[in-house]
Amino acid sequence: MGFLKNISALALLICCFYPVQAQDKSSYILVPKGSYWIGKKQHGFNPRRQVTVDSFYIATCETTNRQFAAFVAATGYITDAERRHNALVFLPGLKEFEWHEDSTACWRFPNGVSVGGIDQKMDHPVTCISYNDAEAYCTWAGVRLPTLEEWEIASRAGAATDYFFGNDRSLLGQYANIWHGRDHLKADSSDGYMYTAPVGSFRPNPWGLYDVYGNVFEFCSGKVLADESAAIVHARGGSWWCSSASCSFFNSADIGRVNRRASFSNQGFRVAKR
Amino acid sequence: MKRIVVLFVFVAAHTIGFAQETEDYSQITKETLNYEEYRVKITRPPYGLEKVLGLISRIKETEDENLVLNQKDYMALSLREKFTYHMIHPETYSQNCDATPPVPESEKKIFGQLPDGFNDFSWSERQGKFFDANRDSVIALMSESINRSNRVGINYKRAIADINGREMIPLLISTYNKDHKDKDILTLLMLLMKNNEYTPFMTSASYKKLYAAPNQESSYRAYLVGNTANEELIIQRATAFYNGLPKKH
Numbered sequence: 001m002g003f004l005k006n007i008s009a010l011a012l013l014i015c016c017f018y019p020v021q022a023q024d025k026s027s028y029i030l031v032p033k034g035s036y037w038i039g040k041k042q043h044g045f046n047p048r049r050q051v052t053v054d055s056f057y058i059a060t061c062e063t064t065n066r067q068f069a070a071f072v073a074a075t076g077y078i079t080d081a082e083r084r085h086n087a088l089v090f091l092p093g094l095k096e097f098e099w100h101e102d103s104t105a106c107w108r109f110p111n112g113v114s115v116g117g118i119d120q121k122m123d124h125p126v127t128c129i130s131y132n133d134a135e136a137y138c139t140w141a142g143v144r145l146p147t148l149e150e151w152e153i154a155s156r157a158g159a160a161t162d163y164f165f166g167n168d169r170s171l172l173g174q175y176a177n178i179w180h181g182r183d184h185l186k187a188d189s190s191d192g193y194m195y196t197a198p199v200g201s202f203r204p205n206p207w208g209l210y211d212v213y214g215n216v217f218e219f220c221s222g223k224v225l226a227d228e229s230a231a232i233v234h235a236r237g238g239s240w241w242c243s244s245a246s247c248s249f250f251n252s253a254d255i256g257r258v259n260r261r262a263s264f265s266n267q268g269f270r271v272a273k274r
Numbered sequence: 275m276k277r278i279v280v281l282f283v284f285v286a287a288h289t290i291g292f293a294q295e296t297e298d299y300s301q302i303t304k305e306t307l308n309y310e311e312y313r314v315k316i317t318r319p320p321y322g323l324e325k326v327l328g329l330i331s332r333i334k335e336t337e338d339e340n341l342v343l344n345q346k347d348y349m350a351l352s353l354r355e356k357f358t359y360h361m362i363h364p365e366t367y368s369q370n371c372d373a374t375p376p377v378p379e380s381e382k383k384i385f386g387q388l389p390d391g392f393n394d395f396s397w398s399e400r401q402g403k404f405f406d407a408n409r410d411s412v413i414a415l416m417s418e419s420i421n422r423s424n425r426v427g428i429n430y431k432r433a434i435a436d437i438n439g440r441e442m443i444p445l446l447i448s449t450y451n452k453d454h455k456d457k458d459i460l461t462l463l464m465l466l467m468k469n470n471e472y473t474p475f476m477t478s479a480s481y482k483k484l485y486a487a488p489n490q491e492s493s494y495r496a497y498l499v500g501n502t503a504n505e506e507l508i509i510q511r512a513t514a515f516y517n518g519l520p521k522k523h
Contacts, residue, residue, distance in 0.1 A: 003370075005440075008410075023351065032370060035397035038352075042378055044302055044375030044378075045375040046375070058497075070381055073405075086341070086366070086367075088366065088369075090365060097368070097369055100368075100399070101366055101398065101399060145452070217370050229394075231394065232393065232394050235370050238371070239370075241369075242371060244519075245494075246371075246494055247369070247370070247371030247494070248494070249370065249371040254371070256369075256370030256371045257370060257393075257394060258368075258369070258370045258394055259366075259367045259368075259394035259395070260369065262367035262394070264369060264370070266369075267370070
């Protein structure tokens, strides 16, 4: 046991000093087959329990605009938001949990045409895409969405706490692009970003995954409740919009839910290998 | 580097396995589940309900799963029917994180925030504008419905908070006092006091605990213990707040 703890500490040390700029944005980590503890004691949707999974590879970064653009260029795919003109975007001044429906918004203009396009944001996570769009990308790219359990195992990186770095929320700003304002009435760019940040801008978790908390909610496959509607899908990890005072889902226990056709400007995904 | 990461993952996985304690997480009781179900029930207004339900079912049958009733059908509805339509058919999607999981013994808690009532949907901007533009009528229709059913559905509570329906405080209190069951009515009273920045509430310990604790996990999950003292205090404050409002002539 002592040997294992020493090796873990050494590896953790190496990972912590691994330069943020050096990560390969399209790389994967291997999570070995095994039994892992997930969930949280007394959590209504995600109780603490042990699960067994096969080994899987999960992307170190969220899928970027560049990667999604390659998919669209190759297939001519039109997203739900482009067809339905009902993407939900954020502008400072909205009340908590309020989103503005913007007919001009889509993955190319994630917060509407008036806020600007993604030309200078190709390394940011793709947003304003629905679960259906994410699935279409995965089919084309020969990958898949991680399951709810896989995402949590990878995000925890072995931790049993709310966050992979423990339970001290004050450390979150080192690892995640989130909203630090008390509410959403005023813009908050105190961490350098009001909306998305380039993937890998913050420190990774001990297994080398970036942005598992914050930046964008990440779609996962799987159901939380056996009888939930087929239209409901799930996403995890919180987003740039999430704050301590409102949605605080930037952790390894909470599980968000959204309609599979909905396109929000804080919604993206990370992939796993098939 | 990749090898080191893989090695670490492998080692960490085994370390976790050794380090786990067996935890016996508490189960949510049937009483709690029933109360959670009760909390998110909406009130279906009776005004033109059958007609409106028919229109909504046709919306859902459209090829592209449209969410919004077409303008022609919408404009043909009376104000009361429009009220029913808006109250039972949210037109847009809701965000990922506004559904909070069931909380153990929620029936014994007074939360700082209302639960989500429409799952993956929420009211659109046009619906919000309808409530604002027809505020007096909406209050009258909700009051009529609450008086008849002795129930304040989650859709009504949210609408009351959205339109700042502080005139309804006496009705809310009398409805709560009928069975002392729906603690979200107390939540609504606190939200009204908070949204109107009622000083005695804004300076209270309750306010600090629910809405202003800087290091609290999340105000959206914060709660007060649902005991008689807290109930009476909320009602007393809300009554004083209401009595201090400018009277309409």
